[in-house]
Amino acid sequence: MPEPHTIGFAHKKIPAVRGANPKQERSVRTRLRVLLGAAELFTERGFRQASVQDVADRVEVTKGAVYFHYPTKEALALAIVDEHYARWPELLAAVTAEELGPLDTAARMLDRAALAFQDDVIVQAGARLQIERPQIEAELPTPYVDWISLLESLLVSAQEAGELRPDVVPAKAAHSLVSAFFGSQHVSDVLSNREDVVSRWRDMSTLLFHSIRAD
Amino acid sequence: MPEPHTIGFAHKKIPAVRGANPKQERSVRTRLRVLLGAAELFTERGFRQASVQDVADRVEVTKGAVYFHYPTKEALALAIVDEHYARWPELLAAVTAEELGPLDTAARMLDRAALAFQDDVIVQAGARLQIERPQIEAELPTPYVDWISLLESLLVSAQEAGELRPDVVPAKAAHSLVSAFFGSQHVSDVLSNREDVVSRWRDMSTLLFHSIRAD
Numbered sequence: 001m002p003e004p005h006t007i008g009f010a011h012k013k014i015p016a017v018r019g020a021n022p023k024q025e026r027s028v029r030t031r032l033r034v035l036l037g038a039a040e041l042f043t044e045r046g047f048r049q050a051s052v053q054d055v056a057d058r059v060e061v062t063k064g065a066v067y068f069h070y071p072t073k074e075a076l077a078l079a080i081v082d083e084h085y086a087r088w089p090e091l092l093a094a095v096t097a098e099e100l101g102p103l104d105t106a107a108r109m110l111d112r113a114a115l116a117f118q119d120d121v122i123v124q125a126g127a128r129l130q131i132e133r134p135q136i137e138a139e140l141p142t143p144y145v146d147w148i149s150l151l152e153s154l155l156v157s158a159q160e161a162g163e164l165r166p167d168v169v170p171a172k173a174a175h176s177l178v179s180a181f182f183g184s185q186h187v188s189d190v191l192s193n194r195e196d197v198v199s200r201w202r203d204m205s206t207l208l209f210h211s212i213r214a215d
Numbered sequence: 216m217p218e219p220h221t222i223g224f225a226h227k228k229i230p231a232v233r234g235a236n237p238k239q240e241r242s243v244r245t246r247l248r249v250l251l252g253a254a255e256l257f258t259e260r261g262f263r264q265a266s267v268q269d270v271a272d273r274v275e276v277t278k279g280a281v282y283f284h285y286p287t288k289e290a291l292a293l294a295i296v297d298e299h300y301a302r303w304p305e306l307l308a309a310v311t312a313e314e315l316g317p318l319d320t321a322a323r324m325l326d327r328a329a330l331a332f333q334d335d336v337i338v339q340a341g342a343r344l345q346i347e348r349p350q351i352e353a354e355l356p357t358p359y360v361d362w363i364s365l366l367e368s369l370l371v372s373a374q375e376a377g378e379l380r381p382d383v384v385p386a387k388a389a390h391s392l393v394s395a396f397f398g399s400q401h402v403s404d405v406l407s408n409r410e411d412v413v414s415r416w417r418d419m420s421t422l423l424f425h426s427i428r429a430d
Contacts, residue, residue: 176399176419180399183397191357204395208423211422
């Protein structure tokens with residue numbers, strides 16, 4: 001499998017401030033609270049229906065404190081989307097450490113991502129903001145392409161390892177997996193507020209991997 | 216197969232005015248032009264970014280003429296979404312006339328729906344408006360559920376006809392098909408403006424039906 005940390009995910013997490021003085025540490029904590037509060041509001045209401053004042057009220061800081069960290073609501077949205085994408089290289093590192101085969105690595109990545117869509121407000125907010133991208137005056141990263149690229153790499157490795165059915169085309173199957181995952185979590189969001197996202201993805205994944213995996 | 220016209224699709228097309236006088240006919244034509252123009256604009260820009268004035272300009276009528284047929288922008292959106300849903304009973308009638316088995320009927324319905332997402336601006340606009348439903352102050356119908364219900368009925372019939380693999384659960388498979396279809400057309404919309412929606416759905420459909428269909 002070609003160095004998994006270098007494939008697919010271009011967005012890197014901004015490292016946390018370390019060894020900072022107490023004032024700096026408090027500032028970092030406030031910034032994180034603001035980010036999480038905004039993520040909750042964007043998830044619940046959407047970008048347009050949540051104001052900077054709402055974010056300030058939610059995390060009990062002044063509007064000025066929000067603006068100190070994020071000069072515009074768009075900057076907040078962009079930071080959340082970046083943080084959303086920063087989740088996936090971390091997840092890849094964790095799954096890679098399990099030393100599964102490439103096809104099981106792909107399946108496990110998607111299963112763990114479904115859990116994140118259920119539990120992680122940054123992931124939920126990032127997804128909603130991406131859906132609302134035409135309403136947001138900021139250059140959000142192109143969605144889906146990093147995941148498609150990662151899964152294609154894993155499926156190519158799986159093919160070389162003889163794990164795929166002979167007629168599976170890695171690029172096409174990767175595209176289908178990402179599209180199906182997106183659809184699964186979105187329909188779950190609309191119909192059940194993502195309460196069934198993990199089990200719905202399990203049903204979908206069972207069907208798709210049955211067709212992808214060699215008998 | 217249990218009377219296909221009565222299952223799944225609750226939304227019925229409003230019948231066209233027939234035998235009306237020339238003035239009424241002109242009015243009906245204008246209403247349709249307004250509806251199509253609005254569908255184009257909502258598809259291109261989204262609900263918020265297109266105004267009633269933009270619609271009037273697009274179809275070369277006065278703003279008053281638009282308001283005569285649709286008293287608010289929300290009423291326009293609702294009419295387009297209703298028209299979107301009215302497509303599917305018509306499609307079901309056309310596909311049913313081909314007298315395929317239930318599983319092939321399901322597959323054909325989805326293939327024809329993919330074509331509609333490529334070619335039919337009412338279908339495209341309806342899908343975008345549904346995605347933007349949190350931004351629209353109107354009671355849009357709940358998406359996905361009619362399609363899930365239709366496909367479940369067809370898969371139950373397919374199961375009774377011995378067309379399914381033994382471990383396929385019709386309700387779950389129907390939910391997966393609808394979610395995968397939605398994801399496929401959405402990712403195609405975002406990444407390629409739906410230019411590849413038909414071929415992407417074909418790839419997805421091949422994987423899913425391979426797992427659903429009995430060997």
